[in-house]
Amino acid sequence: MHTYKGIDHRDGRTGKAIMFIGVTLTMLAGLTLSAQAKTHDIKMTAVETDIVIDGGGEKYAAWTFNGQFPGPVVRVTEGDTINFTLTNPATNKNPHAMDFHAAEIDFLKNYRAVNAGESISFTFIAKKPGLFFYHCGAPPMIQHVARGMFGAIIVDPKNAKVWPKADREYVLVQSEYYKNPNDVQAMFDRKYDGMMFNGGIFKYHPFVTGGGKLDAKPGERVRIYFVNAGPNEFSSFHPIGEIWDNVYESGNPANNLKGVQTYVVGPGSAATFDVVVESAGAYPLVTHSLTGALRGAIAVLLAGPDAKSAPLMPMVPWELATPQTGISGVKEP
Template sequence: MERIGPDTGVKMSDQNASVVEEEARAQRLGWALLLAAAAGLFVADVGRAEVVTVQLRATVTKVEVAKDDQREAWTFNESFPGPVIRVKEGDIVDFTLKNEADRVHSIDFHAAKTPWNLHFQGVPTGSQSTFRWKADYPGVFYYHCGTDPMIQHIANGMFGAVVVEPRHPVTKPDREYVIVQSEVYPTPFDVAAMMAGKPKLVVFNGKANKYLDEPLRAKPGELIRLHVVNAGPNHFSAFHVIGAIFDRVYASGNPKNVEYGVQTYTLPPGGGATFDLIIPEEGMYPMVTHSLQDALTGALGVIHVAKEDSPKVGFEPSGHANEDAVARAADSNP
C-alpha cells in the first residue's frame, strides 16, 4: 500500500509512514513552541535562580527633616526613607522583617505577588516574619508598613524603594539616582492633619530642600537615570526638571512602558517611574514637583551639570548602597 506523506507529495511505504509522521509531529510541535515564545506566552528560564536575602528592621530613629526640625521617625533600618533594595528580575527574595520598635509593624512590597493575609500582617515587638517572593517584573517599586492606621506609619517614615533591574538591561546610565518623595506632618501623632492631607513639609529623600545644599551631579551629555517613587501618603507628584525634557519615561520603571519627550510626569501615591534624560549644556537644573505648594514646602532640588569631574552623589548612586539590607546567594532550587 502506498500513500502521500504530509506536506511532501512523495510516495512511501507503510513501513516509513509512521517515521515520517513522527518527524512531522515533532516539527509542528517545535513551531508551536517557537510561536508561543514569540507571543510571550511563556519564558523558559534556563539559568540558575538567584536568592537575595533581604532583612529590614523596624526601628525608631531621630532624623532631621529640615534645618530647624529634628524629630523621632518610625523607620526601616534606622534610615529615612528606608534603604533602597536592589535586586534583579527573576531573583527570589528571601525576606525577613524584625520588629525592634515599640509597636506593631508590617511590610507591603508593591514588587511582590504574595498573599496579603499570609505575609503582610503585623509583626509584634520583639518578633520577626520571614517569607519569599519572586521579582517577576523589572521596575521601580514602593514598599511600606501596612499596619493600621497605615497613613500614620507611612507619614512617619516607614517606606522605601525597590529597584528590580531588568533581565536584559537597557542602556547603562552614566549617573543613576533614586528619589523618594514624601510628606512630613506636624507631629507623628497628628492623624487628623494626615487625614486632611495637610503636611508641614514635602521632601525628597527625607529632608526639605536636600538637593539644594547637595545637588545631584552630572556632566554635559551624560545619560542621567532617575528612579522616582512617590511615598505619599496623600499628595500626587508632578515630577519635572526645569530646563530639561525627559527623553524617556518608563512607567513603574518597566522598560516596556516607555514614553518619549515628556515634560512633566504624574506619580500617584504608591507609584513610581524611571526617567532618562541627557542635558547638553552646563548649568543648574531644578527638579521639582510641579504641584507648587509641595515644591515650596521642600520638594525642590537641583541637578548641577558641569564639565569638571565631580563625585557621584545622591541617595542611591549606581551600584549597591544597600548592603546592610541585601545579601545574595546562588540557589538552583529556591
C-alpha cells in the same frame, strides 16, 4: 501522538533526532534561566528613632526600616527570588509590617503587622521589571508611612538591552512632612508642613543651608528612579530647563513615553525618568505642584565637566551627608 507517529513513519531516525534536539534545547533554556536568577536574603529591622530632616538640624521622631528615612534601596533582577524577614525589636512601642508592591503574594498571610519582640518572613519572586514602592502596612497606615516606613525596590529587566544604558543613576523618594508625628488627624486632613526628597526638606538644594546637589556631566544620560511615598499628595515631576527624554511608568521599560514635560506620580506609585542634559548649568527637579516644591521638594541637578562619577545613591540620613561625601554618603576616591 499523531504528529510524532507521522514523523516516525517517514523517517524514524529523523523523528527521534528532532525530539531529542527539542528536549535538549528546552532543558538548556531552563538551565540558562535558572542560572541567571538569584536568591536574595533581605533582612530589615523596624527602628523607632529620631532623624534629622533639614539643614538646620531639626529632628523628627521617625519610624524607619533599618534606621533610614527612607528605607534602604532593594535592587534585584527580574526573576530573582527574595527571602524577606522583618524584625520588630522588643524595644519598640508599636506593631509594624511590610508591603512590597513588587510582590504578588497573599496579603493577609504575609503583610500582617507584627508586635514588638516578633518577626515575620515571607518569600516572593520579582516577576515583573520596574520600580516599586514598599511600605509599612500596620494601622494606622497613613501614620506609619508619614513617619518614614517606606522605600524603593528596583527590579532590573532581565535583558538590559531593552532600554538605553544610563550613565548616572539617582533615587528620589518624595514624601510629606507632618511636624507633629502623632497628629493623625492632620494627616487625614492633608495639612502637611513640608515636602521632602529622601527624608529631607530642600535636601538637594545647594543654596539652602546644609543642602547638597545631584551631579552630572553634559551629555550623560541621567536616570532618576522616582517614588512618591505620599501618603496623600500627587507629584507632577518636572525638570526645570529640560524635558524628560524618556519616562517609564512604574519603571517598566515596556511603558515608554518620550519628550515629556511633567509626569504625574500618585501616592504609592513610581516612575523612572531619563534626561540627557546637553549643556552645563543648573536644572532643578521639582514637583510642579508648587505648594510641595516651595515647601522642600526641589533637587538641583548640576551639570558640569568636573562632575565626579557616583554609584546609585544610597539612602542616608541627612547628618551622614558631608561636604566630602556629597549626596551619596560614599567617599570619592
